[in-house]
Amino acid sequence: MSTSTRKSKTAPDDFVAMLETSEADTKQIFADAAKAAERLRKTTLATRLEAVKKLVDHITRNKEEIIDVITRETRKSRSDALISELLGVLDNCEWLLHNAKKILADKKVSTPITLLGKKSRIYHEPLGTVLVIAPWNYPFHIGLTSILAAYVCGNAVVFKPSEITPMQGLFEKLFNVDPLLEQSVFIAYGTGVTAQRLIDQHPAKIFFTGSARTGKKILAQAADKLIPVDLELGGKDQAIIFDDVNIQRAAKGVLWGALTNAGQSCSSVERIYVQDGIYDQFVQTLQTEIRKLVVNAGDTGNADMGGMTVDFQLDIVRKQVDDARAKGARILTGGDLLCDNELFYMPTLLTHVDDSMLVMQQETFGPLLPVLRFSSEDEVIQLSNATEFGLSASVWSKDAARAERVARQLECGAVSINNVMLTEGNPGLPFGGTKASGYGRQKGAEGLLGYTRSKSVLIDGDSAKIEPNWYPYTQQKYNLFSQLIDALFTASPWRLLKAALIGMKLEAEAKKER
Amino acid sequence: MKRMHDYIIVGSGASGSVLAHYLTQAGADVLMLEAGKRFTAATFPQNEMDANAQLMWNGGMDMSRDAATLFIRGKVLGGGTIINQCLLDRFDDVALDDWRTAAGIDFFRNRDMERHYDAVESNLSLHYMEKADWNRNAELYVEGFEKLGLEWAPLRRGQSDCGKGNDCIVCLGGCPRKSKQSMLETFLPKAEKNGLKILSEFEVAEVVHGQQFVTLQGRHQGHPHSLYGRQVILAAGALGTTQLLLKAGVQKRLPALGRNFHCHPQWMTVGFFDEPVDSHKGAFQSVKSTDPRFRDWGFKLENVFAGPIAMSLLKPGYGFEHQRFMQRYRNMACIEVAVRDQAAGTLALSNKGRLVIDKPLSDGDRQRANRGNQIVHDIFSTLGAREIMTSPIQIALHLMGGCSIGTRASDSVVNEQFQVHGLPRLRIADSSIFPNAPGINPSLSIMALSHRAAETLLAEAGIAPSTSTTRKQEQQA
Structure with missing residues (x-):
C-alpha cells in the first residue's frame, strides 16, 4: 500500500x-x-x-x-x-x-x-x-x-x-x-x-x-x-453583547467561545464588545467564571482548557499581552504562563484595550479575552467591522429583530445569534470567511x-432539424430574429404567442438553402 | 503567588501535616489546603456547641444513610488532631499482619514500620498517664477492671504540659494550653518555618489529574479558585479523600474506590452513681483496656466521657425523663466499647454529589459490641451503679478506608508508592488507605505512614530526606 x-x-x-x-x-x-x-x-x-x-x-x-x-x-x-x-x-x-x-x-x-x-x-x-x-x-x-x-x-x-x-x-x-x-x-x-x-x-x-x-x-x-x-x-471574531441579555448565559457562552481549544480556533472569540449598561457586571461575571476554570491536559475528560500546541503561538500571545499591558490595558485574570517550560497560558481577561494594541490588530490564537465597551448599535457595527478579518461573529440580544439586523451588517462569513461558534455545529452550513479570513467554503x-x-450538458435529439441560428445567415432570418427579440422583450399579453409564431417562421426559414 | 507547586496537600490533619513537615524540610515547595479555619490555642471556641459548629464537618453531625451512626471529623487547621484525644499507640502485630494479608503490601510489619514510628514520635511529646492524673471516672474504670480481673494499662497520650487544674474535656474543642500534641503544636509550625504555605478555608471541589500536573478546583473563602501542583497529596481523611476521588469520576477504573470503609463504631454506656463522679473534670482519659481476650474478641473498652451536648444526644426520648437524665450529669461514669468492625461500609456519591455513607454491622460486629457492652454492664454493676444505660447511638471517630492500599487496580486504590493506580501524580497516605479496621487508635499510624509516603516522594524526586539531626547540625553550624 x-x-x-x-x-x-x-x-x-x-x-x-x-x-x-x-x-x-x-x-x-x-x-x-x-x-x-x-x-x-x-x-x-x-x-x-x-x-x-x-x-x-x-x-x-x-x-x-x-x-x-x-x-x-x-x-x-x-x-x-x-x-x-x-x-x-x-x-x-x-x-x-x-x-x-x-x-x-x-x-x-x-x-x-x-x-x-x-x-x-x-x-x-x-x-x-x-x-x-x-x-x-x-x-x-x-x-x-x-x-x-x-x-x-x-x-x-x-x-x-x-x-x-x-x-x-x-x-x-x-x-x-x-x-x-x-x-x-x-x-x-x-x-x-x-x-x-x-x-x-x-x-x-x-x-x-x-x-x-x-x-x-x-x-x-x-x-x-x-x-x-x-x-x-484566521479571524478576529467579535462577540457583540447588548444590554438586554441574560448576562450569566452570555458570559458563559463568550468564555467558551474564547477559550475552547485554548483559543486556538480560527473562529475563536477575540473581541468582546459589551454595551454600556451591563459592562461592569459582564466583566465581573467573566472574571468569576474564569476563576472556576480547570486548566490541564492529559486529563480524563474533566479539564476545561488545555495547553497551547506550539511555542511560536505562545510567543505571539505573550507579546500581545505584554504590549497591551505596556499600553495601559488592565489584566484582570491570568496574564502569564501557568509555569515556565510548559505551554499553558492562563485565561486572560483584558479591559481598557484600544486599537493601538497588537491584541486588537492581529489574530491572537490564544486564551485572551479583550473586553470593549460600546453604546449604540451603529457604533458597534462600525467598530467591529473595522478589522482586516471577517470570519465569524456572535450577536447576543433578547431583541431578535435587532440581532438579525446586526447580523446582516457584519462583514463576515458566519454569525451565531445568542450562541457562539455554532454555525460550525451544523454540517449543513457552509464555513468560510471574507476579507483577510479567506474565501471559498467548506461544509454544506x-x-x-x-x-x-x-x-453543463444540453441534450437535443438526433433529427433532420436544422437550427435557425446555424448558417446560412440570410436577410430574412436577420429580420425574423430582430422581430423575435422585440416580441420576447416587449411587455405584452401576447408576447409568447407572438414569439411562437416568429419561431415557426424561423424554423421554416432554416430549412431553406441560401 | 507562584502558580505551580511541587506538592499540594489537601488536608492538614495527621497525614497532611506530617507530609508537609518532611517535604518542606527537604526543601520542596509545598502548599497546604484546609477547608476549615485556622485557630490558635488562644482563639479556640469556648464551648461545646461552637466547637462542633466551627471545628467539624457539618457541625459534627455526619450521619450514615440509616442514621444509626454519627461520624465526627475535623474541619479545622490541624484536622482531627485538634478535636481528638491524642492517644498515640503503635499498631501491634495483629493489626499489621492482617493488613499485610489483606493488602499484599510487604512493609506492613513492625520491623519495617518501626523506623517510621520512631521518626514521627521524635517530633512528639508523649506522656504515660499517671495515677495522679486520674479523675473519678478513671478510678472507677480501674476499680471495675480489677474486681473483674481484667487487664488495663495507663494510656499514652501526646501532651507536653497540661499544667494544673485543667478540665481536659475542653481540649476536644481545641487544647487552649498548647499542650495536646495536635499538628498545630507539632508538625505544622516546623513546616511553616521551612516555607510551607497554608490556605485555610479552601474547600476543594474537584481534582483533575493531567499529564504534567494536577489541577485543584475549589473555593477559597467562597470564591472560585484553581490551583496547580506537580503532585497532589489527598490527606482529607477517609470521607474527604474518598469523596474527592469519587468526584473525579475514576470509580469505573477503580472498583475498590469507596469500599472497605471502617470506623471502629462505639457504644457509650453510662453508669449512674449516687456520689458525684464529675467525669468532665480533670484529665479526660487516663487508662485503657489491655486484656488480650478483648483483642481476640474484637473490641476495646475506653475510659471516656463527653460534653453535655454529646451526652444529651446519647439519651433517646425527651421531656422530663431526658431532663432527669441530664440533671445527673455529674453522677455519670462512662465506659465505651469500641469495636474492631469486620463488615466494610461503602462511600458513594448521591446524584447531587453529596457523600452517602453506608455502614452496616455484621452479626459478628453486633456480637462483639454486645459482648463488650455486657462487660461494661458487669463493671458498673460490680461498682454498685444505681442505673446503667447503653446508648443506642453509635459514634464513629476513626474513619478509615475507602481508598485501600494494595497491589492491583482491581481491588485497591493506591499502590505501595501511595500513588492512585493509573493517576501517578495523585498520592494518598491518610486513613483512607487502611485496608481494614486495625482495632487500635489510628492517629500515630497515619503519621507513620505519611512519613513513609514523604520518603517515597522525596526519593522519586531525587531528594534525600533530611533528618532532624542533620538539620539541627546545620542550625548549630
Whole structure:
C-alpha cells in the first residue's frame, strides 16, 4: 500500500524529527493519485459512501485511542478533543451519508422557450487529484472532513497534515477500513517545503486551512499554474453583547467561545464588545467564571482548557499581552504562563484595550479575552467591522429583530445569534470567511460542490432539424430574429404567442438553402 | 503567588501535616489546603456547641444513610488532631499482619514500620498517664477492671504540659494550653518555618489529574479558585479523600474506590452513681483496656466521657425523663466499647454529589459490641451503679478506608508508592488507605505512614530526606 510504505520511507516514528517528503516521492504520489482518480471515476457514490459508513463505525469504536493521539500531539483538554474533533467529524460523516447523494446528483435545469424541445443538465464531476493542507489546531476534524468530502465527490486526495501535529499513522489506520479509500488518499508528511513540492505537481485544487501568511505563499505559487485555491485563514471574531441579555448565559457562552481549544480556533472569540449598561457586571461575571476554570491536559475528560500546541503561538500571545499591558490595558485574570517550560497560558481577561494594541490588530490564537465597551448599535457595527478579518461573529440580544439586523451588517462569513461558534455545529452550513479570513467554503452543499467541477450538458435529439441560428445567415432570418427579440422583450399579453409564431417562421426559414 | 507547586496537600490533619513537615524540610515547595479555619490555642471556641459548629464537618453531625451512626471529623487547621484525644499507640502485630494479608503490601510489619514510628514520635511529646492524673471516672474504670480481673494499662497520650487544674474535656474543642500534641503544636509550625504555605478555608471541589500536573478546583473563602501542583497529596481523611476521588469520576477504573470503609463504631454506656463522679473534670482519659481476650474478641473498652451536648444526644426520648437524665450529669461514669468492625461500609456519591455513607454491622460486629457492652454492664454493676444505660447511638471517630492500599487496580486504590493506580501524580497516605479496621487508635499510624509516603516522594524526586539531626547540625553550624 502506497501510504504506509511511503510513510516508513519518509518519516521516522519520532514525529519531532520528521523528514520532508522528497521530490521523487511527491512525483510518485501524484502519479499514483492520478491512477487512483482514474479508478474512482468508475466507482459509484454509493460505493464511496460505504467507506464513510465504515469510518463512522471505526471512529466510534476507537474513540478513546484516537483522542489519546490527538491530545498527546495538541495538548488539548480531552473534552475539547472529544467534542470538537471526534463529534465534529462524525457529524460531518453523518451529513455526507444523508445529503451527498442529493447534492451530487445530476441537476436538471429548465430550458428556455427559445430552446424548446431540448433538455439541460449539470453534472458534478470530480476535480481529479486535490491537495488538502491541514492546520495543527484541529488536526483530526479539519483534515478528515476535507479528505472525506473530496473523496466522496470522487477525487483522489493528497493530504499534508501539519508538521506540528502529524499524528503519524493515525489516518493510515483509519483509511485501512476500506480498500478503495485507502488506495485513494495519499499522506505526505512534511513542512512548507513539502507543501511546495506537492503544489509543483499541479493538483487540481488546493484546500488550505491555516495562517494568512502561508495562505499568501500558497496562492502565489498556485497563481503561476492557475491552480484554484480555497483559503480558510484566521479571524478576529467579535462577540457583540447588548444590554438586554441574560448576562450569566452570555458570559458563559463568550468564555467558551474564547477559550475552547485554548483559543486556538480560527473562529475563536477575540473581541468582546459589551454595551454600556451591563459592562461592569459582564466583566465581573467573566472574571468569576474564569476563576472556576480547570486548566490541564492529559486529563480524563474533566479539564476545561488545555495547553497551547506550539511555542511560536505562545510567543505571539505573550507579546500581545505584554504590549497591551505596556499600553495601559488592565489584566484582570491570568496574564502569564501557568509555569515556565510548559505551554499553558492562563485565561486572560483584558479591559481598557484600544486599537493601538497588537491584541486588537492581529489574530491572537490564544486564551485572551479583550473586553470593549460600546453604546449604540451603529457604533458597534462600525467598530467591529473595522478589522482586516471577517470570519465569524456572535450577536447576543433578547431583541431578535435587532440581532438579525446586526447580523446582516457584519462583514463576515458566519454569525451565531445568542450562541457562539455554532454555525460550525451544523454540517449543513457552509464555513468560510471574507476579507483577510479567506474565501471559498467548506461544509454544506456549497462546500461539497467545491470539490467538484460542474459540467453543463444540453441534450437535443438526433433529427433532420436544422437550427435557425446555424448558417446560412440570410436577410430574412436577420429580420425574423430582430422581430423575435422585440416580441420576447416587449411587455405584452401576447408576447409568447407572438414569439411562437416568429419561431415557426424561423424554423421554416432554416430549412431553406441560401 | 507562584502558580505551580511541587506538592499540594489537601488536608492538614495527621497525614497532611506530617507530609508537609518532611517535604518542606527537604526543601520542596509545598502548599497546604484546609477547608476549615485556622485557630490558635488562644482563639479556640469556648464551648461545646461552637466547637462542633466551627471545628467539624457539618457541625459534627455526619450521619450514615440509616442514621444509626454519627461520624465526627475535623474541619479545622490541624484536622482531627485538634478535636481528638491524642492517644498515640503503635499498631501491634495483629493489626499489621492482617493488613499485610489483606493488602499484599510487604512493609506492613513492625520491623519495617518501626523506623517510621520512631521518626514521627521524635517530633512528639508523649506522656504515660499517671495515677495522679486520674479523675473519678478513671478510678472507677480501674476499680471495675480489677474486681473483674481484667487487664488495663495507663494510656499514652501526646501532651507536653497540661499544667494544673485543667478540665481536659475542653481540649476536644481545641487544647487552649498548647499542650495536646495536635499538628498545630507539632508538625505544622516546623513546616511553616521551612516555607510551607497554608490556605485555610479552601474547600476543594474537584481534582483533575493531567499529564504534567494536577489541577485543584475549589473555593477559597467562597470564591472560585484553581490551583496547580506537580503532585497532589489527598490527606482529607477517609470521607474527604474518598469523596474527592469519587468526584473525579475514576470509580469505573477503580472498583475498590469507596469500599472497605471502617470506623471502629462505639457504644457509650453510662453508669449512674449516687456520689458525684464529675467525669468532665480533670484529665479526660487516663487508662485503657489491655486484656488480650478483648483483642481476640474484637473490641476495646475506653475510659471516656463527653460534653453535655454529646451526652444529651446519647439519651433517646425527651421531656422530663431526658431532663432527669441530664440533671445527673455529674453522677455519670462512662465506659465505651469500641469495636474492631469486620463488615466494610461503602462511600458513594448521591446524584447531587453529596457523600452517602453506608455502614452496616455484621452479626459478628453486633456480637462483639454486645459482648463488650455486657462487660461494661458487669463493671458498673460490680461498682454498685444505681442505673446503667447503653446508648443506642453509635459514634464513629476513626474513619478509615475507602481508598485501600494494595497491589492491583482491581481491588485497591493506591499502590505501595501511595500513588492512585493509573493517576501517578495523585498520592494518598491518610486513613483512607487502611485496608481494614486495625482495632487500635489510628492517629500515630497515619503519621507513620505519611512519613513513609514523604520518603517515597522525596526519593522519586531525587531528594534525600533530611533528618532532624542533620538539620539541627546545620542550625548549630
